[in-house]
Amino acid sequence: MTYDPEELGQSKTDLADTLKTLRKRVGITQTRLAQRCNMSQTKISNIEGAKLTPSLVDVELILRALDAPPELVAQVVALTRSANTEWQDVWSQRRTGLEKKQNELAGFEQSSTEFRYFLLSMVTGLLATPEYVRASLAHISGDHSKAIAKKLERQSILYDTSKHFTFILTEQAARWPFLPASAMAMQVDRLASISLLPNIRLGIIPLGGHMPVGPLNTFTVYDKRIATVETQTGAMVFRDHRDVRAYLDEFDTYEGYALFGDAARERLSDWAVLFRS
The missing domain is CATH 1.10.260.40 (lambda repressor-like DNA-binding domains)
Incomplete structure (x- = not known):
């Protein structure tokens, strides 16, 4: 369609x-x-x-x-x-204030209990260090102090044990040199530490082996009712159950290729060492 x-x-x-x-x-x-x-x-x-x-x-x-x-x-x-489908373009978001988008995401997080994040090319704000958050908005002109503060404030949801998160990051998302090497090492360390929280599963898909599927977008599924899909110029919000089901199935596929637990933390540790060297 x-x-x-x-x-x-x-x-x-x-x-x-x-x-x-x-x-x-x-x-x-x-x-x-x-x-x-x-x-x-x-x-x-x-x-x-x-x-x-x-x-x-x-x-x-x-x-x-x-x-x-x-x-x-x-x-x-x-x-x-x-x-049941909504298009949110980046230009409208910038006109109305980036903190408004952060408030919308916070609303999704408050009303949901099961979260699935597939991160194709970058670290999401919930997992980001303050340096990474600031860098993610640096290319947009204007004062974004409120949006940055809201992004960091939203991270407290990770410690709500009534909510359960599964993050899957490609190696590219974890290792893309978005910050100077020392700051990237700290960002990778943060991913490893967050993976120890009892309500969080953090998976890494390494670039190696054979994976006969190719992701096109970063996306998030909230419970089984909303899927948000990011593009370069905006985001689509899907509420139709068939669309949401399609992204749940896609997530399940990538989950089967991901490393979790100690295996993921070992790989993250190796990458942090490379950044520090």
């Missing part, structure tokens, strides 16, 4: 209008539809008012209750998938 970034926001309103029109065409009230779908009338009202974006399961229940024809079901399902 092709997504046009300019149309993703509009699709939420279009979906709400379509479902409302279908209900009225059938000639039943929101209350009656809610009873047929085992939902509250308030939820139906919020969906039709575009205050709540329904999941694909919600929409399928509504379409079944309205006895929608198969050709219309396919159209509305496609619209639902678009409505």
Whole structure:
């Protein structure tokens, strides 16, 4: 399915209008539809008012209750998938303030308990040293002190033992010389130390051997409900269960190639030594 970034926001309103029109065409009230779908009338009202974006399961229940024809079901399902996808371009993020993006990520982290991070080319902010965090924003003009502070503040979530994290880093992500050698050694040391936390699994995929799959993007999956995928010019946020499932399956594949525990820490130690030398 092709997504046009300019149309993703509009699709939420279009979906709400379509479902409302279908209900009225059938000639039943929101209350009656809610009873047929085992939902509250308030939820139906919020969906039709575009205050709540329904999941694909919600929409399928509504379409079944309205006895929608198969050709219309396919159209509305496609619209639902678009409505559950969000494009966030980097230029808008910079205009509104980078700390706003940090607040959004903090919200995802507070509302989730199981996290999966696949890191293709860089270390994520949760694992980064202060030097690495500052360097990651240095190419953007302006004062980013608030965003930097928020990035570092977010790291406290790692010590919440009710939450469980799996980080998978390629060797490139761990070893890319983003900082001077001595600072990179400290960053690699931090990865090793964080891997000792009881609620964290940190895996390394070394460049060696045979791995017949090729990753294209860095991505994160929150529980089994949201996947965020990073590109050079922004990020896609997926909430459709099929999209999220695709990234969960991809993560499982890379997990099978990763080194964990003592094997990962031994490899990280070797890399830190190389930076120090």
